[in-house]
Amino acid sequence: MMHTLKSKRELEQIKKACRVVAEVLATLSSELTEGMSTTDLDNRAYELTLKFGAQPAFKGYHGYPATLCVSVNEEVVHGIPDGRIIRNGDIVGIDFGVSIDGWFGDSAVTIPVGSISKEAKQLVETTKECLDRAIDCCVPGNRLGDIGYAVQSLAESRGYGVVREFVGHGIGRALHEEPQIPNYGKKGSGIILEPGMVLAIEPMITAGSHRVKVLKNNWTAVTVDGSLAAHFEHTVAITDQGPVILTDRSAL
Ligand code: MF3
Ligand code: CO
Numbered sequence: 001m002m003h004t005l006k007s008k009r010e011l012e013q014i015k016k017a018c019r020v021v022a023e024v025l026a027t028l029s030s031e032l033t034e035g036m037s038t039t040d041l042d043n044r045a046y047e048l049t050l051k052f053g054a055q056p057a058f059k060g061y062h063g064y065p066a067t068l069c070v071s072v073n074e075e076v077v078h079g080i081p082d083g084r085i086i087r088n089g090d091i092v093g094i095d096f097g098v099s100i101d102g103w104f105g106d107s108a109v110t111i112p113v114g115s116i117s118k119e120a121k122q123l124v125e126t127t128k129e130c131l132d133r134a135i136d137c138c139v140p141g142n143r144l145g146d147i148g149y150a151v152q153s154l155a156e157s158r159g160y161g162v163v164r165e166f167v168g169h170g171i172g173r174a175l176h177e178e179p180q181i182p183n184y185g186k187k188g189s190g191i192i193l194e195p196g197m198v199l200a201i202e203p204m205i206t207a208g209s210h211r212v213k214v215l216k217n218n219w220t221a222v223t224v225d226g227s228l229a230a231h232f233e234h235t236v237a238i239t240d241q242g243p244v245i246l247t248d249r250s251a252l
Pocket of ligand 1: 064106107
């Protein structure tokens, strides 16, 4: 199912959930320092979620055990917080979602810790740029494939890999709704984007091969070749006025 927003009121409701996601990610980003563990981050996220009157969206989802996904360095997505200590030079992907009154928001950011390598910095910046370019495509009349094309063409032009096994998704009354949003694709292909659609767009980009494997905990995805990966995600509403980034942190 895909839920298309039907009123200003529905837009306000999903905005509320997305605003909490933005606030919590902004706080976690500012507090993250070397020496903290991924579990410390998860505990803090849980506490903040409840303080904002929201419910964690990932905890319990298909048995997922935590509030956050924290994916460090070669971990691509769905890293389970497990006490791993965050070190100077790490890049730390934090993926977070909540619901309020049955409305969902989902966003992710990759944060550099201390001084990171030039290679890591360029990967993180490109992945962020891939998301920005994808969001620019979220205009009524464009097509779903335009989003994947935007991500893939930029990432591959810089020699990076585009993860295929995980995709973005519609979001609204559930964490994952239709359509699936691959980070690769053909311009002008796929469904037409319409006002009221809400999409969680989430490029996952690797410094080496795009191939990933899932660890024995059945969740954490890592690059097969051990290369670095980065991940950014926003929940975006398509409107007649263009894209609205519901999980935007820049105006907080
Ligand atoms: N943003 C990720 C996604 O949409 C996080 C999901 S974690 C899960 O796939 F535990 F909820 F699956
Ligand atoms: Co998502």
